[in-house]
Amino acid sequence: MLPEQERTQAGGQTDTADTQGRRKAVTAPDVSGAIVVSIDAMGGDRGPSAVVEGMSIALKANPALRFIVNGRESEVAPLIAQAGIGAACTLVHAEAVVTMNDKPAQVMRRGSDTSMWATVEAVRDHRAHVAVSCGNTGALMAVSMLRLRKLPGVDRPAIASFWPSFNPSGWNVMLDMGADVRADAPDLLTYALMGASYARHALGLERPRVGLMNVGTEEHKGNAELRAAHELIAAAQDRGAYDFIGFVEGNDLPSDRVDVIVTDGFTGNVALKTGEGTAKMASRLLREAFTSSWMAKLGALLAMRALKRLSARMDPRRANGGVFLGLNGTVVKSHGGADATGVAAAIELAARLAKSGFADRLAARVASAIAAGQDAPSQMASNESAK
Amino acid sequence: MLPEQERTQAGGQTDTADTQGRRKAVTAPDVSGAIVVSIDAMGGDRGPSAVVEGMSIALKANPALRFIVNGRESEVAPLIAQAGIGAACTLVHAEAVVTMNDKPAQVMRRGSDTSMWATVEAVRDHRAHVAVSCGNTGALMAVSMLRLRKLPGVDRPAIASFWPSFNPSGWNVMLDMGADVRADAPDLLTYALMGASYARHALGLERPRVGLMNVGTEEHKGNAELRAAHELIAAAQDRGAYDFIGFVEGNDLPSDRVDVIVTDGFTGNVALKTGEGTAKMASRLLREAFTSSWMAKLGALLAMRALKRLSARMDPRRANGGVFLGLNGTVVKSHGGADATGVAAAIELAARLAKSGFADRLAARVASAIAAGQDAPSQMASNESAK
Numbered sequence: 086m087l088p089e090q091e092r093t094q095a096g097g098q099t100d101t102a103d104t105q106g107r108r109k110a111v112t113a114p115d116v117s118g119a120i121v122v123s124i125d126a127m128g129g130d131r132g133p134s135a136v137v138e139g140m141s142i143a144l145k146a147n148p149a150l151r152f153i154v155n156g157r158e159s160e161v162a163p164l165i166a167q168a169g170i171g172a173a174c175t176l177v178h179a180e181a182v183v184t185m186n187d188k189p190a191q192v193m194r195r196g197s198d199t200s201m202w203a204t205v206e207a208v209r210d211h212r213a214h215v216a217v218s219c220g221n222t223g224a225l226m227a228v229s230m231l232r233l234r235k236l237p238g239v240d241r242p243a244i245a246s247f248w249p250s251f252n253p254s255g256w257n258v259m260l261d262m263g264a265d266v267r268a269d270a271p272d273l274l275t276y277a278l279m280g281a282s283y284a285r286h287a288l289g290l291e292r293p294r295v296g297l298m299n300v301g302t303e304e305h306k307g308n309a310e311l312r313a314a315h316e317l318i319a320a321a322q323d324r325g326a327y328d329f330i331g332f333v334e335g336n337d338l339p340s341d342r343v344d345v346i347v348t349d350g351f352t353g354n355v356a357l358k359t360g361e362g363t364a365k366m367a368s369r370l371l372r373e374a375f376t377s378s379w380m381a382k383l384g385a386l387l388a389m390r391a392l393k394r395l396s397a398r399m400d401p402r403r404a405n406g407g408v409f410l411g412l413n414g415t416v417v418k419s420h421g422g423a424d425a426t427g428v429a430a431a432i433e434l435a436a437r438l439a440k441s442g443f444a445d446r447l448a449a450r451v452a453s454a455i456a457a458g459q460d461a462p463s464q465m466a467s468n469e470s471a472k
Numbered sequence: 473m474l475p476e477q478e479r480t481q482a483g484g485q486t487d488t489a490d491t492q493g494r495r496k497a498v499t500a501p502d503v504s505g506a507i508v509v510s511i512d513a514m515g516g517d518r519g520p521s522a523v524v525e526g527m528s529i530a531l532k533a534n535p536a537l538r539f540i541v542n543g544r545e546s547e548v549a550p551l552i553a554q555a556g557i558g559a560a561c562t563l564v565h566a567e568a569v570v571t572m573n574d575k576p577a578q579v580m581r582r583g584s585d586t587s588m589w590a591t592v593e594a595v596r597d598h599r600a601h602v603a604v605s606c607g608n609t610g611a612l613m614a615v616s617m618l619r620l621r622k623l624p625g626v627d628r629p630a631i632a633s634f635w636p637s638f639n640p641s642g643w644n645v646m647l648d649m650g651a652d653v654r655a656d657a658p659d660l661l662t663y664a665l666m667g668a669s670y671a672r673h674a675l676g677l678e679r680p681r682v683g684l685m686n687v688g689t690e691e692h693k694g695n696a697e698l699r700a701a702h703e704l705i706a707a708a709q710d711r712g713a714y715d716f717i718g719f720v721e722g723n724d725l726p727s728d729r730v731d732v733i734v735t736d737g738f739t740g741n742v743a744l745k746t747g748e749g750t751a752k753m754a755s756r757l758l759r760e761a762f763t764s765s766w767m768a769k770l771g772a773l774l775a776m777r778a779l780k781r782l783s784a785r786m787d788p789r790r791a792n793g794g795v796f797l798g799l800n801g802t803v804v805k806s807h808g809g810a811d812a813t814g815v816a817a818a819i820e821l822a823a824r825l826a827k828s829g830f831a832d833r834l835a836a837r838v839a840s841a842i843a844a845g846q847d848a849p850s851q852m853a854s855n856e857s858a859k
Contacts, residue, residue: 223688249753263687266695300650300741301610308653308738335745339753351695352742354687355735358722359743363750366636366726370785371758374778381778388771391761398757 119151120436121214123207126156127182127200129219130422133157136219137164139428144173146429147436153213155179155203179203183220185421189227201225205232208414214439217406217431219419226264226409226418233412236448238455241265241272242411243350244418245283246357247404251341255398258284258293259338259346262407263354270313273297273347275451277318279410280345281327282450286443287408287434290344292326296333298348298356307332318347324454368396406431408438411451415444506538507826508601509819510594513543514569514587516606517809520544523606524551526815531560533816534823540600542566542590566590570607572808576614588612592619595801601826604793604818606806613651613796613805620799623835625842628652628659629798630737631805632670633744634791638728642785645671645680646725646733649794650741660684660701660734661708662838666797667732668714669837673830674795674821677731679713683720685735685743705734711841755783793818795825798838802831 124140126133133156144150151173154161158178165174179200183192196202201220207213209232218225226242235242243261250257260280261268268276277295284293297315299307311332319329333343335356348356375385385392405427409416415438419431438444511527513520520543531537538560541548545565552561566587570579583589588607594600596619605612613629622629630648637644647667648655655663664682671680684705686698698719706716720730722743735743762772772779792814796803802825806818825831 251753266687298742300653300738335742335747336749336752338746338749340749348742351687352739355685355722355739356742356746359725359746360722360750362723362725362727363747364754365723366638367751367754370782374782375775377778377781381775384771384773384775384778386771387774388762388768391764391768391771394764395757395761 119149120147120439121151121153121212122432122435122439123153123155123204123213123216124432125200125204125216125218125220126154126161127179128184128221128421129419129428130185131219131424133161134164135423135425136428137161137168137170138425139423139432140174141168141170142425142429143432143436144170146433150432150436151175153177153204153207155200155207157182157200177203177207183224185221187221187224189221189223192221192224193227193231196224196228202228202232205229205414205416208416209233215415215417215435215444217417217419217428217435219421219423219428219431221421222263222407222418225416229409229412229414229416233414233416236411236413236451238451239275239279239411241268241275242409243276243279244353244407245280245410246407247287248338248346248357248360249398249404250339252344253341254288254290256288256404257338257340257344257346258288259348259353259357260410261348261350261353262357263350264409266349266351268349270310270317273311273314273349274317274321275411276347277327277329277345278321278325278451278454279447280347281325282447283408283410283443284344285326286438286441286446288344292328293344294330294342295325295327295345295347296330296337296343298346298352299332299334301332301334314347321454324457325450404430406434408434410447413444413448415439506536507534507823508538508540508599509822509826510540510542510591510600510603511819512587512591512603512605512607513541513548514566515571515608515808516806516815517572518606518811520548521551522810522812523815524548524555524557525812526810526819527561528555528557529812529816530819530823531557533820537819537823538562540564540591540594542587542594544569544587564590564594570611572608574608574611576608576610579608579611580614580618583611583615589615589619592616592801592803595803596620602802602804602822602831604804604806604815604822606808606810606815606818608808609650609794609805612803616796616799616801616803620801620803623798623800623838625838626662626666626798628655628662629796630663630666631740631794632667632797633794634674635725635733635744635747636785636791637726639731640728641675641677643675643791644725644727644731644733645675646735646740646744647797648735648737648740649744650737651796653736653738655736657697657700657704660698660736661704662798663734664705664714664716664732665708665712665838665841666834667734668712669834670795670797670830671732672713673825673828673833675731679715680731681717681729682712682714682732682734683717683724683730685733685739686719686721688719688721701734708841711844712837791817793821795821797834800831800835802826 126136153175155177181199183199183201204216205228208216244264245260246262247256248259260276281293284290322329375381407418417435513523540562542564568586570586570588591603592615595603631651632647633649634643635646647663668680671677709716762768794805804818804822
């Protein structure tokens with residue numbers, strides 16, 4: 086029998102009950118209907134105050150949130166008290182902090198007393214639905230892989246991010262953004278399955294459109310690995326409940342013809358940072374233009390409202406949160422430099438995923454697609470597509 | 473003895489005399505002091521009229537230019553007559569045209585009657601100093617490699633482009649933008665040598681700063697190939713007359729701390745198109761913002777001059793022209809969709825490179841660096857750095 090199908094957020098299925106027996110129910114803090122987020126209070130560039138302020142913003146928007154706050158008690162407790170959110174928080178003391186310069190291997194070996202480790206541990210122990218950290222990406226991925234373990238059938242986990250696009254939601258999903266610098270054809274297929282599942286839950290798309298990043302859209306272009314991935318991803322469309330649109334290019338990233346863009350972590354990371362760098366350059370030049378003369382300044386004043394809307398549309402903080410996919414549990418990586426608004430956005434994303442039972446549904450999707458691919462592709466595909 | 477050193481454009485050395493015996497002097501059209509550009513009149517998205525108009529613009533700015541115009545006589549001759557530039561042009565009839573959909577291998581086998589082939593042939597036969605085409609990139613690279621052959625010591629030629637930056641010149645140089653989807657460590661070293669030489673001639677930088685693209689700036693990051701390339705490029709700094717700043721990331725592309733960014737053709741192509749896509753999205757959203765209300769429209773009117781300057785600063789046509797590096801001769805690839813302004817920019821770049829004797833100096837630089845690397849690295853390095 087097939088595992089229960091994923092359902093989109095729009096489909097109204099929000100229970101986190103486990104239909105697979107893979108994960109126990111979350112046991113604490115014991116509030117019925119609560120969404121428990123384990124959060125790393127330390128390790129971000131702006132320290133615990135930005136994190137606690139972000140928690141406070143997220144809690145106002147979503148009172149069902151509960152936090153397991155991991156960090157140095159002497160620093161974090163006063164901030165929680167000051168924010169007046171003590172009733173929603175369980176503080177877990179962790180003495181050590183992972184810095185941005187710590188190497189992943191060091192943290193894996195000697196990091197068990199860090200707030201990052203404790204944050205992930207709460208998801209492993211089923212005390213929390215989801216984890217959020219602003220810390221060192223490489224270390225967070227290493228600790229997450231070590232403690233949560235990879236899903237059956239997943240060889241390389243991935244980091245998925247939102248990318249501003251002309252789609253109705255304003256976003257598309259891109260992965261891998263840098264979990265692993267390499268990906269072979271089966272990994273890229275796994276990314277397609279996981280990315281489609283993520284787009285279903287985070288963006289509410291029933292059947293996302295998946296594209297594979299290449300340097301040209303013709304089928305003969307690119308290297309042999311990409312051509313092999315093209316075939317695998319095309320063949321798994323019905324199993325994965327997505328439409329494959331073939332190769333896409335860098336200029337398709339903001340396009341409204343694709344929802345999920347699949348690539349290896351090296352290319353994804355370079356693209357992400359190139360896009361950020363270009364947007365920053367454009368905004369700096371725009372600011373310079375609007376302060377270059379009194380006429381321009383007056384013009385900026387008149388266009389203020391429109392420019393503010395534009396700036397909100399391009400605000401990277403709105404899209405804050407890379408999600409680690411392919412593990413037994415969901416981990417959201419907030420930008421290291423995130424302020425309170427950015428942290429709140431990452432918490433809200435984590436809560437949305439927890440509420441839709443994303444972790445279990447993703448696991449079921451990958452397991453069924455891989456089983457179908459191995460055993461009886463055509464029959465399983467027709468089962469799934471028949472719904 | 474060392475080959476004659478390259479000199480920067482600023483150094484005032486503009487002769488194209490061959491100190492190596494590698495290339496014969498250009499023999500026709502016989503105008504002393506003229507710069508002869510072989511241009512492909514066909515194959516661009518806007519047809520021969522944009523090309524001829526671009527030639528006319530470039531000729532006004534630089535009356536020393538002479539053109540070998542390759543294309544269908546019946547179409548091109550009337551345009552040249554109409555533009556009144558017949559005295560500067562030698563028309564070479566070519567019946568066939570390479571389209572954007574033609575595969576490189578087809579063109580290599582059966583393309584000898586195309587305007588693209590004829591354009592490259594004029595550089596091979598020393599009738600022209602440099603070639604310019606708006607046609608199909610893959611086919612142009614294939615024909616250029618077949619007819620001009622790779623420089624001794626170059627395994628993979630590269631395409632170098634300008635990228636808008638905060639450097640004083642407004643640009644930096646990035647390569648490879650897509651000549652080859654792969655590059656191993658020795659190729660990346662060759663790109664560093666060629667890119668530095670190109671930045672010296674095209675941007676007038678005595679000792680360009682070279683960075684190697686990676687997903688993190690720490691030396692332990694990235695794959696083994698990149699770490700090996702890091703060592704090779706660091707060791708060749710003096711031979712290549714550049715400063716190596718180590719790894720850079722996608723967000724360093726517009727940075728003023730680097731002049732030449734070295735990467736493989738897959739990553740470079742994705743980055744180029746991602747940057748273009750992001751800039752286009754920003755400009756579309758800006759246009760929408762400025763037409764969203766009458767206040768915003770009035771504001772745009774007042775800020776018009778500043779906005780026009782901004783738009784000129786970001787205008788991709790100003791940077792039109794990817795240069796093929798690593799061949800016996802210089803080929804400039806203009807954007808397929810280039811209008812007359814874009815074509816003129818590509819011609820002006822080609823003329824600047826021809827005038828500075830770039831092709832020969834690049835060849836000398838690569839040959840000497842490779843010889844030094846093979847034979848006596850330390851001694852040669854000290855010879856070169858002593859000048």
